Amino acid sequence: MNINQAEFIISAVQPHQYPEDALPEIALAGRSNVGKSSLINKMIQRKSLARTSSQPGKTQQLNYYKINERIYFVDFPGYGYAKVSKVQRQQWGDMIERYIREREPLKMLLLIIDVRHPPSKDDCLMYNWLKHYDIPVCLVVTKADKIPRSKWDKHVKIIKQTLEADPRDPVVLFSSETGLGREQLWDVILKATAD
Ligand code: GTP
Numbered sequence: 001m002n003i004n005q006a007e008f009i010i011s012a013v014q015p016h017q018y019p020e021d022a023l024p025e026i027a028l029a030g031r032s033n034v035g036k037s038s039l040i041n042k043m044i045q046r047k048s049l050a051r052t053s054s055q056p057g058k059t060q061q062l063n064y065y066k067i068n069e070r071i072y073f074v075d076f077p078g079y080g081y082a083k084v085s086k087v088q089r090q091q092w093g094d095m096i097e098r099y100i101r102e103r104e105p106l107k108m109l110l111l112i113i114d115v116r117h118p119p120s121k122d123d124c125l126m127y128n129w130l131k132h133y134d135i136p137v138c139l140v141v142t143k144a145d146k147i148p149r150s151k152w153d154k155h156v157k158i159i160k161q162t163l164e165a166d167p168r169d170p171v172v173l174f175s176s177e178t179g180l181g182r183e184q185l186w187d188v189i190l191k192a193t194a195d
């Protein structure tokens with residue numbers, strides 16, 4: 001995928017701030033620090049367009065990035081950050097569930113999982129939400145560079161088993177460090193956004 005244009009559009013707090021041009025949206029969810037913003041930067045070949053948050057767990061916004069005037073990446077705030085208050089957690093849940101339930105341009109959600117660890121309870125909840133609302137999901141297993149290649153298969157298998165993932169869901173092994181999986185993930189995204 002050739003990136004001609006990539007720009008930050010808005011940090012949206014309220015649904016009325018979401019873009020209205022109806023371009024397809026690809027959302028990214030995962031634990032705080034799992035590598036969502038790094039993955040966006042790798043996909044669009046920019047070092048730091050997507051900000052790596054200095055205050056994990058604080059951002060209660062959806063960050064919109066427009067790519068090639070064709071699709072949006074929607075970067076969710078990370079979940080599972082220990083120091084988040086109950087109220088913040090609730091607000092996060094309300095915002096995300098509403099987005100997933102109502103957002104018509106949403107074409108696919110990339111659930112980002114760290115290859116080194118089995119999915120958390122929150123990862124499983126998120127996966128089940130997506131299934132409940134019938135949102136296409138791609139499992140992106142990232143930070144592949146952090147473990148030896150010989151262990152990749154075993155770890156991916158544990159991740160799929162823990163989520164009880166539908167075998168039809170695409171799974172992409174990724175590394176924002178090496179670029180592993182970039183082309184494969186673009187293929188999945190373009191397929192999901194082709195009408
Ligand atoms: P929040 O926005 O706080 O939820 O975090 P995030 O999911 O956007 O994670 P972010 O992209 O900020 O990355 C967190 C840390 O992991 C940074 O130090 C990154 O450099 C590192 N990182 C992300 N992806 C990879 C990867 O594929 N390989 C390696 N080795 N490090 C990575």
Ligand code: MG
Nearest residue numbers: 036037052053
């Ligand atoms: Mg981030």
